[in-house]
Amino acid sequence: MFSLIFSDKETPLVARLRHIESIGSQQNEQLKTIWFQIQSHLNDITLKPIAWEDHITLIADQEKLITYNVASSTLFNTLKSAFNEREILSITDNQNFVPVILGNQTKHLNAILNETTVKAKDSAVFQIKNFIRAVKAKDLKTITGGTEGEYFPIELHINDNQVEPTIKSVMDIVSHNSWFDVNFSGSFFSNKELMGELKIVLLISLILLYFILASQFESFVLPLIILLEVPIDLAGAFLFLKLFGMSINLMSMIGLVVMSGIIVNDSILKIDTIIQLQRQGYPLLKALLVAGQRRLKPILMTSLTTILALVPLLFSSGLGAELQAPLAVALIGGMLLGTIVSLYFIPLCYYYFTKRI
Template sequence: TGLRMLGSLALVFALLNLVNGLYLTPLSHTFQDKFLVRLERRYSRILSWALRGRQPLKLLSGTFGLLIFSIVFFALMKPNVEFFPVNEPKYINIFLEMPEATDVVATDSLARIVEQKVTTILEPYQHAVSSVLTNVGAGTSDPNEMGGANGITPNKARITINFVEFKYRDGVITGNVMKELSASLVGIPGVDISVDKNRDGPPMGRPINMEIAGDNFDQLLLISEDIQQLIEQENIAGIEGLKVDLEMNKAELLVNIDRDMARRMGISTAQVGSTIRTALFGKEVSKFKDGEDEYPITIRLADKYRYDVSSLMNQRITFRSQSNGRIMQIPVSSVADYAYNNTYGSVNRKDMKRQVTIYSNVIEGYNENVINDQLKKLLADYPMPESYDLQFTGKQQEQEQTQDFLSKALMIAVALITLILVSQFNSAFKPIIIIMTVLFSTIGVFLGLAIFNMDFVIIMTGIGIVSLAGIVVNNAIVLIDYIDLLKSRKRQELGLEENAILDAKSAVECIKQAGQKRLRPVLLTAITTVLGLLPLATGMNINFASLLTEFNPQIFFGGDNAIFWGPMAWTVIFGLTFATFLTLVIVPVLYLLFDKLKNKLVSNG
């Protein structure tokens, strides 16, 4: 295999040299000697027109107008706003929850019914499914939730559907499979079903999460039930099913000890509790040793007695009588009775206030931000009692915090860039020009996302805009610095002082020369960056190992990497495409306008 790969590499290099000699080298000469020369001439005419008369003011006003138009157009198109890229599921979890105290055998039988239904739904997609796993009673927690319960849960089950890698799915969109599962598993009696998928990125809260806080628990329950009914009556599309994080009907068996009777018998409440606990959960009484291995010996009631209340209550308490010192035994029922009761599964507090949370997943294909906006509008006028609060938390809260952080980070970055530029150029006008180009470069981002109907992903689009700002700033700095260099040389030619004001014709000529000289570097930077990001944006995948060994590149487009990195790549591509026009036309225009303004201020001063 190694020799075969070396031979393939030699063949590839030979083919590349042949293609380079026959096609690429002539093409590069044509590009450099003909295309770029014609482009430079055309650019020279455009720049001369842009710097003539009142054209600079018109172009600057038009650019500001285009910025406002792009923002308005982007808002009117109403793109989906996502916190993180919406990934195609690698696996789907179906959670089943039966009423509290349901036996694991009953849970298993219902899980089998759901599993059969899932198998039927997945039949057309068998080639894309890797496995279907079912857990009943243990391992049923949600892996997406931090601090999820991992103990024994006999009333819960989880069905996990694993898919093969993206390139082997033959066009099957797993998100559509998840939609079909969510729609088909609705209405099965006796079980609460929710469907979820793996989440890329950092751990996040639930997409719909409303926290109600207050002092009185009963009042909190009334408010949560009322809000739940109000939302269900509104029938908002995309909500999988509202749930409350409180188990309100958790069954319990209360053992009430008659303390006076126990005192007369000479036994303590601890002895009563210990007897019942030993009967139910057992007690280690010794160890069995087999060689170097030790096995605990635990004594407890047999199954048929453990689940029989009368047998439990007739367990005998063994104790030593305090009056005569003899060992005595009495049944538990002689000092205690029992009653059936329901209670809360847990009590949550936040900032010393009791709290109830209403939450839900969002059905695949629906936008959680749109649904949350509808919920906020619906509950805006809800009459909350005094000292009771309703807050939207979870993923929404984290999204707002991250958005604020990115906005502050961008402002801090712009402020630091401005300080560095002021110290470098020893001027206040030139940093303003550069910062304005960063602002104008977002025109391309907004227009590109709106025209191609792409999602605005807060994290990845934000990173793309910050990356774009770095490229735009670099191009603008080099161009402005070169204009300053040409003006300095012009002053030396004319025998003027270092800071002398050039005449308008000479200043415009310096700006035109600098633009023509910087045309090729700016274009090549833009072209190489855009071409380099296109594979990342489109998700183009090539298997170079199979290309060299089998001459099969296995090219395919898409995948999880494209979903994750695509928003950032398209942001830079859209922004840089427009920023190229900015650097070559608008930056010289801005420089001319600010140069005239500075000269006017100096003359008047």
């Protein structure tokens, strides 16, 4: 059996349907069934339709070939020459092949089969149409391949909170079919991996900051008071993300890491000023008040300049604006709450900590 194909001349989450064995038309029918089942279960999602391509398969009658002593290779070469008799060259453009044919008309398939003859081994001549049967069928217009073989991708543009239910629904549909299996890829998984890495980066940064502060203040407890600001500021950032209807994604996580590094500086300066005043002979309460007066304007100026510089990102439009907005919201929310924490909460914690010593 051999075939000649004529063409009548096309995230988020991607479900990759991979066929386990080659099963021809049954495979295509099963792919249609799976596609319609997924579309019916996910009513609020419109799937990209499957691109099909019509083709004609020429099937040789092996019994007739043996009866009339015609070799299969001779039949194949004759057909190949008949279909390409006027083709002088082929122009290649990436993966597109454009044949250059002499003349301004193309022959119909039936005309080619009627006009073409084939020689048997005993030099007898027969019409090639006596040994050929044409079967019309449909197949995929494009084939996508990867490390695990060829597969059919189904793109699902959904929100992050819909990913797990969607994966479960698709897996339930495909599990009832023994000819296909499914795996998933897309920006959801890559972002999840990057967010995990950013969490590790944030944790390592806080650990390193703790050891630096411990060596600077010569205390193992005092750095914990300063670092206590970080989870409080994170709560402010999460609150602002919630108010603006944004999710915790890669850009907002970067904003949280940057915010944690900026806002901790205010608490470090405040505590360091208090300690310096105590060494100069100021009592604890007087040192808190004087340090608050001296550091009020620098802390407010630092926070306000950062916040005001980020405000235009909330109202900007164009390329990249949707990516920058979560970063700006996370930074602004953390900085607003962090400023209040640096001015009042951290000195208060230091006051109660010092009184107990």
